[in-house]
Amino acid sequence: MKDLLRLENVTMQFGGVVAVNNLSMHVGEGEIVALIGPNGAGKTTAFNCITGVYEPSNGVISYDGKAIIRNHPTGRMRKIYAGQESGKYADEKILNPTPDEITKLGIARTFQNIRLFRSMTVFENVLTAMHVRAKENVFSAVLRLSWREEKSMAEDAEKLLEEQGLLSHRDDLATSLPYGLQRRLEIARALATRPHLLLLDEPAAGMNPQETQELSAFIRQIKERYDLTVLMIEHHMDLVMGISDRIYVLDFGSLIAEGTPDEVQNNQRVIDAYLGVAEDV
Amino acid sequence: MDRAKRNHLIRIFIAIAVVYLAILVLEFTLRPTNILFTVLRKGAIYSLVAVSMNLLNGFTGLFSLGQAGFMLLGAYTYAIFTMPVSVKESERVYKYYECIVGFDTGAFIGLIAAGLVAAFFAFLIGLPVLRLKSDYLAIATLGFAEILRAIFQWDVLGPLTNGANLLREYKDLTRITLPFTDIPFPPTLFVFIVVGICILLIVLLINSSYGRAFKAIRDDETAAEAMGINLFRHKELSFVISSFFAGVSGALLAAFQYTVQAQQFKSMMTYEILLIVVIGGIGSISGSCIASFLYIALSEWWLRGLDMGRFLGIDAPDLFRSGFRRLVFSVIIMIIVLFFSKGIMGDKELSFERMKGFVKGIGRKKGVSK
Numbered sequence: 001m002k003d004l005l006r007l008e009n010v011t012m013q014f015g016g017v018v019a020v021n022n023l024s025m026h027v028g029e030g031e032i033v034a035l036i037g038p039n040g041a042g043k044t045t046a047f048n049c050i051t052g053v054y055e056p057s058n059g060v061i062s063y064d065g066k067a068i069i070r071n072h073p074t075g076r077m078r079k080i081y082a083g084q085e086s087g088k089y090a091d092e093k094i095l096n097p098t099p100d101e102i103t104k105l106g107i108a109r110t111f112q113n114i115r116l117f118r119s120m121t122v123f124e125n126v127l128t129a130m131h132v133r134a135k136e137n138v139f140s141a142v143l144r145l146s147w148r149e150e151k152s153m154a155e156d157a158e159k160l161l162e163e164q165g166l167l168s169h170r171d172d173l174a175t176s177l178p179y180g181l182q183r184r185l186e187i188a189r190a191l192a193t194r195p196h197l198l199l200l201d202e203p204a205a206g207m208n209p210q211e212t213q214e215l216s217a218f219i220r221q222i223k224e225r226y227d228l229t230v231l232m233i234e235h236h237m238d239l240v241m242g243i244s245d246r247i248y249v250l251d252f253g254s255l256i257a258e259g260t261p262d263e264v265q266n267n268q269r270v271i272d273a274y275l276g277v278a279e280d281v
Numbered sequence: 282m283d284r285a286k287r288n289h290l291i292r293i294f295i296a297i298a299v300v301y302l303a304i305l306v307l308e309f310t311l312r313p314t315n316i317l318f319t320v321l322r323k324g325a326i327y328s329l330v331a332v333s334m335n336l337l338n339g340f341t342g343l344f345s346l347g348q349a350g351f352m353l354l355g356a357y358t359y360a361i362f363t364m365p366v367s368v369k370e371s372e373r374v375y376k377y378y379e380c381i382v383g384f385d386t387g388a389f390i391g392l393i394a395a396g397l398v399a400a401f402f403a404f405l406i407g408l409p410v411l412r413l414k415s416d417y418l419a420i421a422t423l424g425f426a427e428i429l430r431a432i433f434q435w436d437v438l439g440p441l442t443n444g445a446n447l448l449r450e451y452k453d454l455t456r457i458t459l460p461f462t463d464i465p466f467p468p469t470l471f472v473f474i475v476v477g478i479c480i481l482l483i484v485l486l487i488n489s490s491y492g493r494a495f496k497a498i499r500d501d502e503t504a505a506e507a508m509g510i511n512l513f514r515h516k517e518l519s520f521v522i523s524s525f526f527a528g529v530s531g532a533l534l535a536a537f538q539y540t541v542q543a544q545q546f547k548s549m550m551t552y553e554i555l556l557i558v559v560i561g562g563i564g565s566i567s568g569s570c571i572a573s574f575l576y577i578a579l580s581e582w583w584l585r586g587l588d589m590g591r592f593l594g595i596d597a598p599d600l601f602r603s604g605f606r607r608l609v610f611s612v613i614i615m616i617i618v619l620f621f622s623k624g625i626m627g628d629k630e631l632s633f634e635r636m637k638g639f640v641k642g643i644g645r646k647k648g649v650s651k
């Protein structure tokens with residue numbers, strides 16, 4: 001199996017806080033991989049590094065066999081860097097694309113705290129995500145010379161909404177939807193960018209058990225239909241164990257375990273990490 | 282296109298045609314010096330610049346305070362482009378300088394050039410400023426407008442800008458003719474046609490894929506970026522387009538006033554436009570237009586009596602004298618801003634359904650009180 005996504009020695013340091021520490025992982029084409037860990041472990045930060053929101057302090061991220069993000073500590077970070085492997089990439093070219101460039105490569109994401117476009121309807125939210133694929137320029141768009149393209153975008157958006165069971169809410173304000181549907185809409189919107197790799201940040205957060213179970217089937221279904229690779233952060237263990245091919249476990253920014261659901265479930269360090277959290281609570 | 286949408290468009294088209302027809306009729310019936318024409322022309326010009334500010338402010342979520350500066354660029358470009366060479370060579374306008382511009386153009390090219398010059402400067406300002414995350418744009422554009430006003434009065438640029446002196450005898454509204462003829466263009470109609478086309482283009486932009494990208498940036502920059510929208514490119518685009526139309530409105534203002542002087546384009550003017558946008562409703566095109574006409578009518582017409590000793594039939598020369606108008610005007614504006622904090626229109630657009638609802642609402646209230 002070919003690796004679609006690969007992280008090598010990725011460290012993200014904010015001031016003195018090392019949020020992600022020397023993380024190396026890979027996601028094979030067609031896999032569903034989960035990234036789990038206690039609160040504050042650095043999971044979302046890892047997503048933000050992959051999607052170009054943050055510029056990692058050190059390390060390489062490759063997509064489809066090509067390095068897309070690469071950095072090593074420079075400037076002030078060179079003095080305060082507290083991670084490992086600081087010299088490993090020192091001679092290599094720094095790659096630091098903006099999030100939209102990452103999206104154009106075929107990586108789409110959802111957010112832990114839902115980020116829908118709040119002034120827009122459900123339909124417009126999905127349509128907006130198709131802008132990235134449009135070939136029209138601003139003149140042809142204003143003069144409606146590219147109405148064919150706009151029309152096909154609108155049709156695609158409707159099709160997507162229909163598949164996600166959101167068509168009946170087409171013209172509702174996105175933020176007026178119930179929570180579970182807002183999460184679904186966020187996934188639909190991510191799909192509208194036509195990704196190969198889908199990153200889901202706690203897709204089941206705030207859902208009841210019934211909805212969580214539906215979500216599990218839903219993720220499998222879109223994976224098949226759109227030929228996706230999925231990397232997902234999730235706290236609901238039933239969902240994670242039921243759906244993932246492999247699991248990575250983070251604690252305090254570092255990888256403490258990886259493997260199949262069975263292996264991870266029986267790993268002593270993982271159990272300790274989670275129990276530790278439970279004791280604090 | 283479904284029928285409801287088509288009917289809607291047809292009704293809008295008819296409404297607009299009626300407005301233009303009414304302008305034409307007025308122009309052939311009223312005396313050209315009637316105050317109504319001043320209000321209509323200036324109101325239309327302010328509509329355009331307010332809408333252009335709204336595109337940036339209301340639809341892209343960027344805050345620029347450079348409107349007066351871009352209008353100045355547009356006004357000067359238009360005046361210099363359309364002033365006949367014979368005037369430029371004479372002593373009538375460029376008294377102390379030798380004008381270095383050796384050509385002249387028609388009004389149409391003058392308008393386009395005015396927009397392009399403003400857009401070009403916006404492009405240059407945007408390059409460094411729009412890459413930054415926070416609100417540096419407001420500071421940079423405000424500074425730009427102030428510096429520009431000084432530079433345009435600078436002696437060294439005299440051969441181009443006539444220094445601190447007036448520009449005149451260019452293609453003002455009385456000198457614009459119908460294409461390929463010597464027949465004068467009805468002036469108010471001319472302003473309305475130019476403004477109408479410009480606002481139509483802005484509306485088409487807002488309702489296109491690019492317009493949605495702008496709104497996405499306004500709603501949530503992080504999510505917009507994650508959907509593949511390049512923040513810098515789209516912000517720059519919105520800023521350049523907005524400034525283009527501010528430039529065109531500056532050119533129209535020049536044509537409307539018969540003279541141009543850099544001094545006039547103070548930051549006060551930008552605040553006036555900002556006020557109009559806020560009163561009309563941030564994110565509402567029709568709101569900006571309605572607010573412009575109301576604002577101009579109020580300040581230039583309806584409250585005039587307050588400065589002239591007689592208002593609403595009341596004679597009180599001691600109270601109603603010079604300056605009182607400004608006071609009352611400020612109070613009215615304050616009340617509007619306080620009680621319509623979302624503006625007249627909020628972020629909605631004017632529609633027939635809305636007007637019907639409004640009329641019905643009034644009827645119902647009356648019914649209850651009876």
Ligand SMILES: Nc1ncnc2c1ncn2[C@@H]1O[C@H](COP(=O)(O)OP(=O)(O)OP(=O)(O)O)[C@@H](O)[C@H]1O
Nearest residue numbers: 014017019037038039040041042043044045046112
């Ligand atoms: N922009 C930032 N600046 C400074 N510190 C940050 C920043 N973003 C994250 N952190 C820190 O990094 C650590 C990891 O945060 P992160 O949000 O990645 O955790 P998480 O694993 O997603 O947790 P959760 O399960 O609660 O979502 C936290 O200690 C957080 O305070």
Ligand SMILES: [Mg+2]
Nearest residue numbers: 043044045112
């Ligand atoms: Mg998180």
